[in-house]
Amino acid sequence: MKLSIKRSSHGSFPSLAWVANKNSKESGTLSVWCGDLVETGENYLVEGVWPGAFDNIDFDESELFYGSGLRVRGSDVCFVSSCSTVDRLWCHKDGESVTVSNSLPCLLGIANVDLVCEHNGYAQAVETIVKGRSYRKDFPVTRGSLEIHYFENLVLNDAGLVAASKPEHIRGFTDFDSYSQFLNETAEGIGRNAKDPSRKNPITIMSTVSRGYDSPVASILARTAGARKAVTIKSARSLIPRQDSGALISDLLGLECEEYTNTRKNIKDELWYWAANGSLQDMNFSVFRYPRGPSLMFTGFNGDMVWSRGSSTSDDYLKRKDSTGVGFCEHRLVEGVIHCPVPFWGIRHLKDIKRISEDGEMTPWSVGGDYDRPIPRRIVESEGVPRDYFGQKKSATTVDELLLFPVARHLMKEYEKFLDYYSSNPIKIYRFYLSRKIIDIWRSVLRQRIIDILGGVPIINSFSKTFGWEDYLFPWANQALKPSIFKLKEDIKQ
Numbered sequence: 001m002k003l004s005i006k007r008s009s010h011g012s013f014p015s016l017a018w019v020a021n022k023n024s025k026e027s028g029t030l031s032v033w034c035g036d037l038v039e040t041g042e043n044y045l046v047e048g049v050w051p052g053a054f055d056n057i058d059f060d061e062s063e064l065f066y067g068s069g070l071r072v073r074g075s076d077v078c079f080v081s082s083c084s085t086v087d088r089l090w091c092h093k094d095g096e097s098v099t100v101s102n103s104l105p106c107l108l109g110i111a112n113v114d115l116v117c118e119h120n121g122y123a124q125a126v127e128t129i130v131k132g133r134s135y136r137k138d139f140p141v142t143r144g145s146l147e148i149h150y151f152e153n154l155v156l157n158d159a160g161l162v163a164a165s166k167p168e169h170i171r172g173f174t175d176f177d178s179y180s181q182f183l184n185e186t187a188e189g190i191g192r193n194a195k196d197p198s199r200k201n202p203i204t205i206m207s208t209v210s211r212g213y214d215s216p217v218a219s220i221l222a223r224t225a226g227a228r229k230a231v232t233i234k235s236a237r238s239l240i241p242r243q244d245s246g247a248l249i250s251d252l253l254g255l256e257c258e259e260y261t262n263t264r265k266n267i268k269d270e271l272w273y274w275a276a277n278g279s280l281q282d283m284n285f286s287v288f289r290y291p292r293g294p295s296l297m298f299t300g301f302n303g304d305m306v307w308s309r310g311s312s313t314s315d316d317y318l319k320r321k322d323s324t325g326v327g328f329c330e331h332r333l334v335e336g337v338i339h340c341p342v343p344f345w346g347i348r349h350l351k352d353i354k355r356i357s358e359d360g361e362m363t364p365w366s367v368g369g370d371y372d373r374p375i376p377r378r379i380v381e382s383e384g385v386p387r388d389y390f391g392q393k394k395s396a397t398t399v400d401e402l403l404l405f406p407v408a409r410h411l412m413k414e415y416e417k418f419l420d421y422y423s424s425n426p427i428k429i430y431r432f433y434l435s436r437k438i439i440d441i442w443r444s445v446l447r448q449r450i451i452d453i454l455g456g457v458p459i460i461n462s463f464s465k466t467f468g469w470e471d472y473l474f475p476w477a478n479q480a481l482k483p484s485i486f487k488l489k490e491d492i493k494q
């Protein structure tokens with residue numbers, strides 16, 4: 001299979017986005033459009049890292065690949081997704097035409113297809129990733145079929161397109177030392193890959209850090225990989241704001257730390273977050289200043305599922321407690337960020353990791369209670385960070401806006417027009433904006449208390465978590481971003 005690559009040179013295509021199309025008119029050729037920071041070659045395209053030599057281009061054979069890409073081997077093309085569930089691949093089929101991308105707005109533009117704007121179930125479908133491998137794959141479109149794929153590859157050849165399991169080469173973990181060694185060796189390998197001189201665009205490594213359990217571990221491993229900087233949000237989300245800055249931890253780890261305030265006025269590029277999952281929970285990532293050129297961000301997403309005490313009761317290692325991190329998957333492509341969530345390393349051996357947390361050898365690092373993660377505590381305390389500096393109270397720095405509507409005023413007006421045209425129940429959003437505090441209290445406090453008490457009553461569980469007009473944010477944002485991408489298809493240079 002021959003690649004015909006068309007690259008953006010003027011920034012109107014997201015820096016790390018790519019779209020590949022195969023149709024019967026171009027036998028033996030795969031047409032590819034990509035951003036200016038995507039690494040390309042005669043038989044590959046990649047925006048990602050893995051613990052191996054970059055010039056081997058064997059990311060399709062790795063169980064520790066983060067990012068996305070495609071690899072041509074003979075007549076087969078392997079589209080490679082991230083080994084996590086904070087990123088995904090999209091696939092559109094229309095007759096003999098197949099289009100695959102790491103960005104939905106870009107795919108819609110290149111394939112010139114639309115979401116069904118009257119459909120209000122897109123955001124709920126994205127949220128099903130918390131169910132693990134039983135997440136919903138099909139999404140309605142106006143022509144052909146559209147599917148989403150997490151933690152699996154796609155193989156295209158003359159026989160068609162099929163999903164393929166990720167390779168398996170990681171051995172299980174017997175104790176803390178074997179798991180800790182695995183984490184450090186993985187960090188070292190990813191660091192070498194990111195800095196490999198074979199890359200056209202060397203990668204800057206960084207991390208997020210807070211006073212929780214998971215991001216300090218991510219920062220330690222990012223430092224092992226070669227990071228010199230971490231970013232942090234000053235205050236945690238709560239009714240009474242409290243400090244959650246990881247600046248003191250960064251200082252002890254020898255990392256420069258940039259502190260940011262997570263407020264509505266600092267949010268930028270919000271359309272890309274609505275397009276990711278119809279939510280603003282991860283818009284805190286929009287307030288950071290990212291390096292020029294590609295960067296690699298280590299985070300602690302999914303640490304609650306992997307490192308909390310308690311045995312794993314499911315064979316599905318992809319199940320999650322929430323979908324945080326998914327909302328960053330489109331905007332990271334704009335900012336040139338490769339997302340590497342550390343808790344997903346070796347996730348197939350989740351039961352081993354859970355067993356280690358319960359081992360008697362971990363007792364000195366177990367503090368009891370509901371917020372107890374011995375593995376991260378041992379790793380972080382071993383680096384000289386005092387016990388009371390982190391992991392004291394569960395916090396979150398996601399955007400604290402329980403009423404879903406566009407942040408920017410001009411976007412709110414555009415969304416109202418979208419609702420007036422497509423929704424069967426158009427409504428003026430500002431009426432709800434005026435009563436936002438009452439709605440926030442209902443959602444954050446009262447609704448859950450009622451469910452806890454009366455959860456056995458079927459009608460209680462059937463209450464919708466969102467107002468009807470909130471469910472159209474996902475199709476609105478993706479359709480709003482599509483036109484500029486489609487125009488770019490015509491003038492992007494060869």
